[in-house]
Amino acid sequence: MRMRFLVFAAFAATAAAQPAATPVVTPGNPANVKVFDLPEGANPHDIAPAPDGKVWFSAQRHGSLGILDPRTGSVKLVPLAQGAGQKSAPHGVIQGPDGAAWLTDGGQNAIARYDPKTEQVKLWKLPEDTGYANLNTGAFDRDGNHWFTGQNGIYGVVNPKTNEVKVWKDPEGRGPYGIAATPSGDIYYVSLAGSHLAKIDRKTGAATIIEPPTPNQGARRVWSDSKGNLWVSEWNSGQLSRYTPSSKSWKAWKLPGDKPQVYAVYVDDKDMVWITEWGSNATIMFNPAKEQWTSYPGTKTGANVRQILGRRGEVLLPESGTNKIMIIRTN
Amino acid sequence: MIRLLGAAAGIIILLAGTAPAEPPPDPKVKGERVFLKCFSCHSLDPATKNVPGPHLVNIMGRDMASLPDFNYSPAMRDFATRNKRWTVEELDRYIADPKAVVPDGSMAFPGIPDPDERKELMDYLRTRSQKPN
Numbered sequence: 001m002r003m004r005f006l007v008f009a010a011f012a013a014t015a016a017a018q019p020a021a022t023p024v025v026t027p028g029n030p031a032n033v034k035v036f037d038l039p040e041g042a043n044p045h046d047i048a049p050a051p052d053g054k055v056w057f058s059a060q061r062h063g064s065l066g067i068l069d070p071r072t073g074s075v076k077l078v079p080l081a082q083g084a085g086q087k088s089a090p091h092g093v094i095q096g097p098d099g100a101a102w103l104t105d106g107g108q109n110a111i112a113r114y115d116p117k118t119e120q121v122k123l124w125k126l127p128e129d130t131g132y133a134n135l136n137t138g139a140f141d142r143d144g145n146h147w148f149t150g151q152n153g154i155y156g157v158v159n160p161k162t163n164e165v166k167v168w169k170d171p172e173g174r175g176p177y178g179i180a181a182t183p184s185g186d187i188y189y190v191s192l193a194g195s196h197l198a199k200i201d202r203k204t205g206a207a208t209i210i211e212p213p214t215p216n217q218g219a220r221r222v223w224s225d226s227k228g229n230l231w232v233s234e235w236n237s238g239q240l241s242r243y244t245p246s247s248k249s250w251k252a253w254k255l256p257g258d259k260p261q262v263y264a265v266y267v268d269d270k271d272m273v274w275i276t277e278w279g280s281n282a283t284i285m286f287n288p289a290k291e292q293w294t295s296y297p298g299t300k301t302g303a304n305v306r307q308i309l310g311r312r313g314e315v316l317l318p319e320s321g322t323n324k325i326m327i328i329r330t331n
Numbered sequence: 332m333i334r335l336l337g338a339a340a341g342i343i344i345l346l347a348g349t350a351p352a353e354p355p356p357d358p359k360v361k362g363e364r365v366f367l368k369c370f371s372c373h374s375l376d377p378a379t380k381n382v383p384g385p386h387l388v389n390i391m392g393r394d395m396a397s398l399p400d401f402n403y404s405p406a407m408r409d410f411a412t413r414n415k416r417w418t419v420e421e422l423d424r425y426i427a428d429p430k431a432v433v434p435d436g437s438m439a440f441p442g443i444p445d446p447d448e449r450k451e452l453m454d455y456l457r458t459r460s461q462k463p464n
Contacts, residue, residue, distance in 0.1 A: 132367040173355065218381065302404070302435030
């Protein structure tokens with residue numbers, strides 16, 4: 001199986017990445033953009049829509065789940081540490097099918113769940129023999145299982161019905177970072193240090209590596225569009241790339257600039273692809289059908305947006321460097 | 332034949348594109364135990380280029396933001412203009428709470444608040460330095 005993907009990579013590598021057109025830059029803070037200040041030290045890493053119109057974010061340095069109410073601008077920080085001497089450091093946060101916030105908590109080496117109705121926090125610790133995993137990001141399959149990555153070289157799953165936690169080693173070691181589910185429920189993750197995409201067999205847990213054509217591209221995050229195509233943000237190469245599972249083909253676009261670095265990727269409800277590009281300190285929307293790029297500058301230098309999520313008509317941007325959240329209305 | 336050629340080309344890509352895997356730190360070994368927190372982003376092999384942080388060989392005493400082939404953040408480059416090299420004291424302060432020292436830096440790691448853990452880590456890193464201080 002591995003050889004099949006290598007053969008494919010050899011053919012695909014003959015096509016160089018297409019240069020992206022220079023993005024059209026939106027004027028500073030247009031009407032469809034709102035910015036919210038956060039409490040000192042919150043420094044949002046990841047972000048997710050909450051079911052009641054609020055916004056969740058992982059306050060990694062603070063060891064908390066942050067809850068922003070965009071209607072009032074109020075912010076609440078919910079400490080996640082459970083037990084004396086425990087130190088939380090959440091990296092990722094997503095909304096589960098149960099309406100709860102699910103966080104990958106590197107500090108406690110655990111998956112954390114915050115129930116907004118009861119305001120209780122529950123932890124699923126990784127098995128003892130896993131060691132420090134540097135937990136990164138999570139995604140749900142259609143059976144309600146929470147899949148996650150750990151940057152020290154693991155991926156795994158929590159079954160909330162049985163409370164079972166399973167962990168596997170990435171075939172190439174350290175690096176597992178972003179993870180996403182396709183509309184059909186398949187789970188893919190990318191490895192930043194391993195520079196690969198991988199598909200997880202949800203029955204056996206085995207990961208099949210899919211090598212992108214650009215060597216050492218630094219695949220950091222991944223997201224699926226409505227057709228199940230995987231969009232990958234490439235940190236080292238400064239490219240946005242797309243893998244089409246049905247044809248096993250890749251296409252890539254190289255962002256302009258001296259040293260572009262593409263960190264986050266997200267596909268919205270209209271199949272617009274959003275990325276953050278640190279070299280230009282901007283969030284950029286890509287229209288794949290028209291191959292048009294629209295840039296939204298960070299609120300100031302070093303915005304450092306590490307992840308993007310959204311909901312219908314809204315894109316959420318956590319500025320970890322400025323300690324702000326930007327919300328872009330898309331309709 | 333085409334399949335064979337494709338396979339051969341794929342192997343070449345694999346060989347050219349990856350360095351030998353650096354063994355992960357052993358959680359049972361003092362020093363390596365703490366270095367596990369750094370391992371996903373930092374290497375102890377200068378040949379390793381595919382991790383998001385700069386390698387930490389000779390970090391003790393090294394000029395800040397000085398690796399020529401690493402793309403440091405503007406904030407770290409600016410910090411380096413005011414603080415020349417990684418002394419024990421500066422590194423200890425940075426590892427304890429990176430965001431407090433370089434607020435706009437790209438390293439998201441929340442830090443190691445325990446001074447004993449930091450000492451253990453720096454003792455370990457010192458063994459990888461040629462200019463310990």
